[in-house]
Amino acid sequence: MQTQRLRIAIQKKGRLSKECQTLLKRCGVKFNMVGERLVVHAENMPIDLLLVRDDDIPGLIMDGVVDLGVIGENELEEVSLERQARGEPSDYKKLRRLDFGGCRLSIAIDKDAEYNGPQDLNGKRIATTYPQLVKRYMDDLGVKFSTCMLNGSVEVAPRAGLADAICDLVSTGATLEANGLKEAEVILRSKAVLIQSTETLDDEKQALIERLLTRMQGVIQAKESKYIMLHAPTDRLEQIKLLLPGAEDPTVLPLAEDKSRVAIHLVSSENLFWETMEQLKELGASSILVLPIEKMME
């Protein structure tokens, strides 16, 4: 059942929702999130946003109900394995990894327990929201285990006597520490990804997806880049260039009055650290500016 408008499923509320919305807005998609709506129509493009629980996004893509979705790889792979096990459609196209939602799926155990490797997990009960990913990891290593499925408060399971270990998402490790646990194994490193259903779309929709992807590339690249400007003594130009990150071919411009100095402009793929700015200053550079870039197209 295809509609004229491109349908994109994003998380309604949670860790991915704000960054998803910001990314789409930066790509020029105009929309207004009001109330508790399931579908939000973009004002300036034939795009509808579907606001759902993140658990539902992989299935909506795999069943071809929506065209695009943004989802954490952890959730995507878990649902994909689950569907494969049940013989349901589990195909999707990964269009690109995004620059947010980073975390790792890790097995954690009592912080005082001795740990020498995955064999120490033999026969243990592991509480998790990701039973399929745990099974794939443990089966590959040939380690026997059992699971305890929990959709929330996984980290309290060992203390509550429900399990010996847990497998849960970690970003800083603070939650583990607060619950007397330590990370034993990282089983998956995850980020948010943009996925597409494998249904064949009409040319217009496919062209719109390509456009969005080019814009996303520009937005993400711009976020990682800086525009750097400085004045430098002409006779130290080569030394100064060596300090500038990613400066293969900077623009060098004469100054109106002072012929002993030049202006250097460049787009850098990295930030300029304080330490480098201090070194530049020692070499005689001045008026050093590091500016954020909003958009980029190559």
Ligand code: ATP
């Ligand atoms: P929903 O109500 O939509 O089902 P949820 O509670 O399942 O939300 P969130 O906690 O909002 O999910 O996390 C969404 C995704 O954010 C995770 O699946 C993961 O990909 C990513 N993420 C990044 N860092 C973390 C973290 N520290 N803990 C949990 N998830 C994280």
Ligand code: MG
């Ligand atoms: Mg969820």
